[in-house]
Amino acid sequence: MSTEAATHTASLAVWGLQGPVEAGHPFTAAVGGTCNAGCVLTSRQVEIVDADGATVARAELGDTAWPGTANLVWGNVELVAPQTPGTHQWTARIAAPGHAAAQFAFSVASVPAPRHQLTVQVLDGTKRKPLKAAHVGAGPVHAVTDGDGRATLLLPPGDVTIQVWKQKYSAAEQALHVGGDAEVSFTIRYVPDKDPQYVRDFWA
Template identity: 35%
Template sequence: MCGNTTSLGGDDVSQAISVCRIEVSPREVEAGGDLTLKGQVALASAGDLHGQRVLIEDHDGGLVTTIELTGVDGESNQTGEVVVKAPLRPGTHVWRAVCPAQTQGSVSHEDASTSFSFTVKPHATRVVVWDAPPTVERAKRFGIKLGVKCPFECRPKGWAVDVRDHEGQRQATATLSDAPWPGTDTLYYAEVDLTAPDAEGLFSWDARAPGSGAEVPHAEGTARFGVRVVPPPECRVTVVAVDAERHTPVRGATVVMHPYRAVTDERGVAEVRVPKGAYRLFVSGPNHVPFRWDGEMTTDVTIRAELALDRGFSDADIWS
């Protein structure tokens, strides 16, 4: 809050102190986002400034907007709320509100002004990575999809996004599409081909949208994803998923022998190729209770997974 004006008297006109205050919300706002301003002018001697306007000036003195004083609340004149667009430049901004000089009856008010500040943040950049394969063999090529979204109205089409490996080395740079990913509103995406590390293990990579560069400043956005490099397979596991009661194939069942995954076809069959070792097999759904098998995989094998239907709850269950 800041006050201004002072001096007194002429022959028949007295001068009074007035105080001007601006409320700004939010105090932190995204670049180009909405700022709500509301003003208050308090006079040393009661007076109604209804219809007068408070000027809002930016840091260069440029007029941003004016706000009309709409009523008296006790000893203060209140403005309505006005929404203005925040600057695009990130950082702290100091603006000024000016209540121009005016005379009411025998009372003269000089200019009253106050400064107020707020902070502009760059837009967030949200990155999504999907369709990374659950496993990849050493030094083999694999693909992922990545997407970028600005939570505001920016459309990041054409942005460059880097993919970096576990050592921070850039492995690829993708350019986002001109159209959003199907089913999303404004998630712009790219398909990226990558090469797996030449060592086994689970590696944490990331996709990084550098931010800035666009008309509206954006913060850097990052999404991590796992790259699991596995040895060559030694055993072929054929899973046959059938409904336990009807003995019919279960199509679309998820087969997981971590980290290996597959989905059954219309015959209820899925094939997983794995190195020798101990595994837990899950065959699951849809609408079936997961089938679990634990064992050692040493050779090619066929496993019949009889899945019990998830009947949900019967009337008796629901009403019990």
């Protein structure tokens, strides 16, 4: 009677991605691997591939466990943002002897080179004063207003939709064409809590 050696299950993770990256520019992420049976995957190679299966980069897992874990060994991987702007689906994969092949899917946002500065002023519609800590976004580019109610976005030329939001305030958005440095103003109004418990639960 023959027996087969048990196959362990490996798991991968990728973290430390730096948000939108300018097309063609390098960036660094962390990749880690662990085994359900407790063995350590030190020195195992992880391959990063794009949506077509082409190899983007390779990294070797180190011998140090990530803080707070027992055997999640990790290493840095050097990557380059795709030349084509957009959100790209990549996959990290590992094939270690004695382990079932494992993979981890993640996305990389590649953006055109920013050329223009858009200053966004956000005002409290009730107090008619600058509103601090409001979120301002244009696609993958985000910022938070300062004490003067201002946030700066560095954007490529083209058509964008600017969105503004803050907890307990109405949201607002505006479509505009970015063709040079510019400034735009938003006024959003405070919305009283109708269900404080819901707000506490939702924003906790």
